[in-house]
Amino acid sequence: MASEIRVNKITHTAGVGTITTSADGIVVAGIVTAATVVASGSITGEHHGNGANLTNLPAGNLTGNLPAISAANLTSIPAANITGTLPAISAANLTNVPAANITGTLPAIDGSNLTGVGASFGNSSVNTSGIITATAFVPTSQTALTHRNRIINGAMQIWQRGTTINSQGNGQNDYTADRWAIGHNNSHMAAVSQSNGTDAGFEYCARVQRDSGNSQTDQMRFHTALEAKDVIPLRGHFLTLSYYARKGADYSEANSKITGVRIASGENNDGDPNAYSGGHWTNATTLLTGTPTLTTSWQRFTHLTINPVSSAARSMIIEFRHTPVGTAGSNDWYEVTGIQLEIGPVATPFEHRTYTDEIQRCRRYFQKFSAYGDHHHFGVARAESNTARTGIVVHVPMRALPTIACNGHRTFRGDGGYNSESTSTPAMIYSGAGWDADSNIYTVDFPGHSLVHNRMYCLMSKTTSTTALTLDSEL
Amino acid sequence: MAKYRFRNHHSYEDDGTTIKSTYQDIEDTELKLGIPINEGNRHYQQYLIWVADGNTADPAS
Numbered sequence: 001m002a003s004e005i006r007v008n009k010i011t012h013t014a015g016v017g018t019i020t021t022s023a024d025g026i027v028v029a030g031i032v033t034a035a036t037v038v039a040s041g042s043i044t045g046e047h048h049g050n051g052a053n054l055t056n057l058p059a060g061n062l063t064g065n066l067p068a069i070s071a072a073n074l075t076s077i078p079a080a081n082i083t084g085t086l087p088a089i090s091a092a093n094l095t096n097v098p099a100a101n102i103t104g105t106l107p108a109i110d111g112s113n114l115t116g117v118g119a120s121f122g123n124s125s126v127n128t129s130g131i132i133t134a135t136a137f138v139p140t141s142q143t144a145l146t147h148r149n150r151i152i153n154g155a156m157q158i159w160q161r162g163t164t165i166n167s168q169g170n171g172q173n174d175y176t177a178d179r180w181a182i183g184h185n186n187s188h189m190a191a192v193s194q195s196n197g198t199d200a201g202f203e204y205c206a207r208v209q210r211d212s213g214n215s216q217t218d219q220m221r222f223h224t225a226l227e228a229k230d231v232i233p234l235r236g237h238f239l240t241l242s243y244y245a246r247k248g249a250d251y252s253e254a255n256s257k258i259t260g261v262r263i264a265s266g267e268n269n270d271g272d273p274n275a276y277s278g279g280h281w282t283n284a285t286t287l288l289t290g291t292p293t294l295t296t297s298w299q300r301f302t303h304l305t306i307n308p309v310s311s312a313a314r315s316m317i318i319e320f321r322h323t324p325v326g327t328a329g330s331n332d333w334y335e336v337t338g339i340q341l342e343i344g345p346v347a348t349p350f351e352h353r354t355y356t357d358e359i360q361r362c363r364r365y366f367q368k369f370s371a372y373g374d375h376h377h378f379g380v381a382r383a384e385s386n387t388a389r390t391g392i393v394v395h396v397p398m399r400a401l402p403t404i405a406c407n408g409h410r411t412f413r414g415d416g417g418y419n420s421e422s423t424s425t426p427a428m429i430y431s432g433a434g435w436d437a438d439s440n441i442y443t444v445d446f447p448g449h450s451l452v453h454n455r456m457y458c459l460m461s462k463t464t465s466t467t468a469l470t471l472d473s474e475l
Numbered sequence: 476m477a478k479y480r481f482r483n484h485h486s487y488e489d490d491g492t493t494i495k496s497t498y499q500d501i502e503d504t505e506l507k508l509g510i511p512i513n514e515g516n517r518h519y520q521q522y523l524i525w526v527a528d529g530n531t532a533d534p535a536s
Contacts, residue, residue: 173517272517385487400515403508427484427500427509435513445484453491472508474517 142344143237149351150230151318153179154243154339156194156204157355158362163194169218173274175474177206178362179224183274189216197337200244200298201350205337208320210252210328217326222336223319225273225475227399231265231316234309234343239263239287241318242302242347243339247294250329253322258334260321261290263305263341270400271315272475285310294334302347363395367402369461369469374410376461376468378444381411383451388459389429391441394471401435402442402471404428408462409446413455421462422448426469442471478505479522480533501532 010019017030137145158178165176167190173181176192184190190210197205208222226234241263247256266281276284290303309316318341324332338350353361369376369392381388388411404426411419429443430436446459461468479501486495501510501522510518526532 172521270515272520275520385485385491387484401511401513403510403516403518405506405508407507425502425507425509427482427498428511429484429498430511435511447484453487454489472518473515 139344141238142342142346142348144343146351148342148348149340149353150226150234150343151179151224151339151341152361152365153177153224153358154337154341155202155350155352155358156180156197156206156337158359159194159204160359160362160366160368164191165193166191167220171274171278173272173474175366176222178359178366179474180206181223181273181474182208183221183223183277184216184218186216186218189214189218190220192222195335197244197335200246200337202244202337205244205335207333207335208322209248209333210324212328212330212332215327217324219321219323221273221277221319221321223273223317225271225276225318226316227270227475228314231309231313234316235311235313236308237343238308238345239305239341240302240344240347241288241290241305241339241341242300242350243336244298244300245292245294245334245336246296246298248331248333248335249296250331251294251334252324252326252328252332254325256294257291258294258320258322259291260319261288261292261301261303262286262317262319262321263288264317264319265310265313266315266317267310267312269314270475271317273317273319276315276317276319281315283310283312285313300338300347304345360396364397364399365472365474367395367398367471368467370466371461371463371468372466374460374462376463378409378446378459378461378469381446381457381459383449383453383455383457384445385453386447386449386451388446388449388451388457390444390446390459392444392469392471393441397438397440398471398473399475400437400473401428401430402473404444404469404471406446406461406469407464407467410460410462411449411451411457412460413457419457420449420451422446423462424448476504477531477533478503479510479525479530480504481535483535499535504533 008021012018017028020027020029139145142148156177160178161175165174167174167182167184167188169184169187169189171183171185173183175181177194180192182190182192190208193207193209195205195207197203206222208220210220241261245258253259264276264281264284264286266276266284268282271281275281285307287305287307287309288303290301292299292301318339320336322334340347340350342348378392379390381390388409406426408421408423409426410421413419424447427445427447429445451457482500482502483497484500485497487493488495500512501519502508503510503518508518510516510522513519522532
């Protein structure tokens with residue numbers, strides 16, 4: 001049988017703790033101790049004490065302002081949970097940031113504090129539309145900032161032998177523009193002529209053209225070569241070749257290509273370019289074979305050698321090869337200019353040289369003394385029996401003891417006017433020995449005269465062209 | 476006449492007839508070139524190839 005006690009207040013014997021009952025519940029005055037408290041409703045009022053055991057709190061119940069505590073233990077926060085605007089704090093402690101994590105666009109900040117950058121740009125390029133000023137520029141692979149172009153007459157400015165040169169064929173080097181020769185097998189089939197290069201940014205270009213109506217299909221080789229003195233500084237370097245080229249409307253190569261833009265080196269001294277084509281260079285090594293496709297518009301082509309230049313190289317050829325097909329039309333040609341060979345892996349803008357600079361470089365290999373008739377004064381000659389011996393002053397010392405050509409010469413006496421005339425071929429007096437490569441006066445014998453031994457004569461030209469005398473020490 | 480011929484060029488004593496010294500070169504008789512006997516000269520190299528092909532230059536007169 002159920003029983004109940006109905007009271008409105010229970011008081012401890014000490015008179016402190018009380019339980020007061022009412023119609024709404026009970027009120028406890030004092031400390032309540034219990035093993036488990038199960039509340040079916042809200043527990044209201046102020047809560048005090050340690051929160052160590054406040055686990056699994058629903059996030060929805062964490063509202064209001066957090067206390068101003070340290071964030072030292074906020075570790076492993078998922079990045080996705082860090083949103084909104086970061087405070088304007090100093091970045092002084094952002095150390096050891098992985099480079100891969102610095103992406104996107106950098107702010108347009110002043111770079112004046114980018115100090116100590118050193119070599120940290122690595123393989124990247126630095127591009128700027130502004131002016132770069134530095135205490136010094138020290139290229140590491142391109143070497144010199146000037147005199148970069150190792151090709152002489154790459155802009156086809158100099159044509160001492162004439163502005164249209166026919167090929168002879170038969171494996172000969174027929175020099176055309178200075179330092180540039182054409183070679184092919186069999187008989188004459190082509191010509192190299194000076195042409196307008198202004199659309200490519202040059203005054204001239206070289207046009208390599210098969211004769212209209214010609215049906216020879218021999219490979220044509222247009223080339224230049226470097227002497228050992230210019231090859232040795234290239235040893236151990238990769239090279240970049242660049243040039244401008246276009247084709248004529250009837251260019252007959254099967255795929256509109258220059259089928260072999262070639263650089264090769266050899267260990268023989270001052271190699272003859274045609275001897276390379278004949279397979280006569282020592283340890284010939286191909287460094288580059290390009291196959292540019294031409295159009296009727298100018299294009300700039302660049303090629304990088306596949307290997308560095310051999311440490312034993314003493315010869316180098318730069319050659320353009322193509323093989324025509326069928327019968328030539330009137331425009332079976334290609335044109336080329338702006339040829340530049342430089343150390344390093346990139347093609348820099350073409351290095352234009354002054355005309356004077358260029359022709360002096362060319363004269364190391366070929367010199368022409370111009371005059372018509374007997375108007376060129378070779379010099380005062382001493383009679384060596386019936387040979388007039390004089391000193392020819394050269395523009396620049398030549399590469400090697402030159403071949404001499406002169407189709408006529410005259411002697412005059414100071415007391416008697418005209419004395420004698422001869423068409424005998426002159427001779428370089430130091431033909432066998434005694435050649436001084438740095439001399440600017442070459443002693444030359446002009447034979448075939450009627451002279452009195454040891455007398456002095458004025459030696460003049462007697463030519464039927466505008467060329468009084470030539471000296472040739474080409475490769 | 477061969478394409479090439481040797482030539483002797485003399486220097487004389489004061490009498491103008493006694494030979495003091497002589498040097499030699501090669502004339503390309505077709506192109507009228509005076510070719511020095513020098514390894515660095517390309518025309519001399521061409522002459523050597525011509526000789527290697529079995530040809531013989533005319534001797535100096």
